[in-house]
Amino acid sequence: MESPTLCQPLLVPIFEVSGAWTPLIATLTPLISTRANPAIPDCDLLVRQHRTSPYLETTSLRGTTPFGNLPRRHSSPCSTPTWGWGPSVVDMTRGWPYIGETLQLYSQDPNVFFALKQKRYGEIFKTHILGCPCVMLASPEAARFVLVTHAHLFKPTYPKSKEKLIGPAALFFHQGDYHTRIRKLVQTSLSLETIRKLIPDIETTAVSSLESWASGGQVISIFQEMKKFSFNIGILTIFGHLESIYRKQLKENYCIVERGYNSFPTSIPGTAYSKALLARKRIREIISEIIYKRKKQRLMEKDLLDHLLNYKDVKGDTLTDEQIADNVIGVLFAAQDTTASVLTWILKYLYDDQKLLEPIKAEQRAIYEANEEGKKPLTWGQIRNMPVTYRMILESLRMSSIISFTFREAVVDVVYKGYLIPKGWKVMPLFRNIHHNADFFPGPHNFDPSRFEVAPKPNTFMPFGNGVHSCPGNELAKLNMLVLIHHLVTKFRWEVVASESGIQYSPFPVPMHGLPARFWRNE
Numbered sequence: 001m002e003s004p005t006l007c008q009p010l011l012v013p014i015f016e017v018s019g020a021w022t023p024l025i026a027t028l029t030p031l032i033s034t035r036a037n038p039a040i041p042d043c044d045l046l047v048r049q050h051r052t053s054p055y056l057e058t059t060s061l062r063g064t065t066p067f068g069n070l071p072r073r074h075s076s077p078c079s080t081p082t083w084g085w086g087p088s089v090v091d092m093t094r095g096w097p098y099i100g101e102t103l104q105l106y107s108q109d110p111n112v113f114f115a116l117k118q119k120r121y122g123e124i125f126k127t128h129i130l131g132c133p134c135v136m137l138a139s140p141e142a143a144r145f146v147l148v149t150h151a152h153l154f155k156p157t158y159p160k161s162k163e164k165l166i167g168p169a170a171l172f173f174h175q176g177d178y179h180t181r182i183r184k185l186v187q188t189s190l191s192l193e194t195i196r197k198l199i200p201d202i203e204t205t206a207v208s209s210l211e212s213w214a215s216g217g218q219v220i221s222i223f224q225e226m227k228k229f230s231f232n233i234g235i236l237t238i239f240g241h242l243e244s245i246y247r248k249q250l251k252e253n254y255c256i257v258e259r260g261y262n263s264f265p266t267s268i269p270g271t272a273y274s275k276a277l278l279a280r281k282r283i284r285e286i287i288s289e290i291i292y293k294r295k296k297q298r299l300m301e302k303d304l305l306d307h308l309l310n311y312k313d314v315k316g317d318t319l320t321d322e323q324i325a326d327n328v329i330g331v332l333f334a335a336q337d338t339t340a341s342v343l344t345w346i347l348k349y350l351y352d353d354q355k356l357l358e359p360i361k362a363e364q365r366a367i368y369e370a371n372e373e374g375k376k377p378l379t380w381g382q383i384r385n386m387p388v389t390y391r392m393i394l395e396s397l398r399m400s401s402i403i404s405f406t407f408r409e410a411v412v413d414v415v416y417k418g419y420l421i422p423k424g425w426k427v428m429p430l431f432r433n434i435h436h437n438a439d440f441f442p443g444p445h446n447f448d449p450s451r452f453e454v455a456p457k458p459n460t461f462m463p464f465g466n467g468v469h470s471c472p473g474n475e476l477a478k479l480n481m482l483v484l485i486h487h488l489v490t491k492f493r494w495e496v497v498a499s500e501s502g503i504q505y506s507p508f509p510v511p512m513h514g515l516p517a518r519f520w521r522n523e
């Protein structure tokens with residue numbers, strides 16, 4: 001069995017069943033099975049007791065926690081428990097032995113699942129999913145504690161099968177020195193200074209995508225098409241102007257990796273996962289060839305590949321081709337489905353509410369006319385001054401919260417506000433719950449871009465995460481969206497032809513069937 005997987009930034013289904021965490025789960029199983037014991041106190045009762053008397057709660061928990069992590073006087077380096085009796089293991093929620101609440105999570109919208117839990121248990125609660133104890137954190141302070149102020153006590157945690165496919169040297173699997181160094185390179189290649197130079201290429205890619213959608217009058221899946229758009233920009237960011245043969249080869253193999261990523265991980269030949277591992281190997285070979293050529297021609301680009309090639313650690317060692325490939329695949333993974341999902345939601349929100357579309361059209365039309373009916377290219381200044389469109393993007397990021405939560409693992413026993421989070425437990429800051437909390441975003445289910453006329457309260461808006469692992473591609477993602485929307489609303493129109501409403505998880509939430517639609521060029 002493998003852990004619940006994350007939907008960020010690695011684009012995985014919400015849960016997966018496979019091999020990597022087997023030892024952990026095997027150790028836990030006998031303990032977990034104590035949950036079947038009818039003598040175990042009602043977890044809800046424990047929660048109530050906990051709120052009234054920490055001591056009572058502590059004693060009643062003793063021996064009843066499924067993992068045997070009995071409350072103890074804290075030894076954590078990070079904080080002082082707020083109660084004199086020592087910290088308590090975070091409140092439990094109900095669930096079957098071993099599988100915990102996995103079935104519930106599978107059988108209902110995960111957002112409803114988390115929201116119900118929060119309503120019932122408050123802002124910090126525990127569940128266990130596929131045998132792994134998880135602490136869920138639904139308050140901005142708790143998320144900040146884990147991701148920012150005490151980030152060193154929590155490491156990123158991913159299933160081994162995913163790590164193998166992306167490549168273990170990809171930055172988001174790491175913390176500490178290696179992570180800091182690689183992150184710096186990625187940040188530099190995605191800095192405002194760098195990405196503003198990409199505007200002409202992003203415009204060309206956006207216009208040619210829109211032209212192709214409108215060309216045959218056929219119904220397309222917006223999500224699938226947005227994926228192609230984001231992939232092409234990802235390639236541009238990493239490799240600059242890459243020969244089309246390499247682009248084609250990378251795309252073919254990347255699609256195979258992606259299919260395998262979302263499948264059952266087994267090395268049995270012929271399965272999607274084993275094909276993905278082979279495709280991954282081919283990607284590495286293609287990247288090695290590109291590196292070889294680049295070195296031979298002494299090409300000095302200012303793209304991510306160039307930065308990775310110039311990496312040197314403290315001893316002066318450079319990165320191997322394998323490490324470079326891991327990070328290239330990692331960035332592609334982090335960039336593609338995320339941007340594509342948000343763009344798909346944007347087109348849905350705008351189509352569903354034409355009143356919303358009008359002010360955006362007006363804003364973009366004014367820029368279009370200033371640019372002589374689009375004959376002149378967009379400037380950086382214009383893109384940085386699209387307040388109406390920008391607020392709509394922020395509201396789309398909040399509403400869709402495509403990265404609903406992230407995962408970390410406690411590297412030591414940690415005490416947070418008197419709760420003990422034992423070493424090895426997973427913690428999940430729940431971004432979506434925070435974004436949909438009426439205390440921070442009144443009327444949270446209404447799509448209202450004007451709420452962003454005032455900056456959100458600190459740490460309540462985290463579509464790109466927070467802290468040391470927060471998204472280095474956030475400015476590029478927003479740039480892509482602004483450019484695409486500009487060309488879309490000034491030159492094209494679209495009609496959603498979805499026969500079914502609803503959301504699918506692929507693995508990020510997107511409108512059903514990727515939002516089928518038709519596009520036309522305006523006369």
Ligand code: HEM
Pocket residue numbers: 008009171172173183186190234237330331334335336338339342402403406407462463464465466468469470471472473474476477
């Ligand atoms: C709308 C689009 C995007 C969203 C919503 C998004 C969201 C996120 C979030 C929430 C994280 C932090 C995950 C965590 O803390 O576990 C993250 C990390 C990351 N993102 Fe994005 N992202 C987007 C686009 C991009 C793009 C375009 C790129 C690159 C071109 C990118 C590259 C990365 C990388 C490399 C990381 C890992 C950073 C680290 O571990 O230090 N993302 N993203």
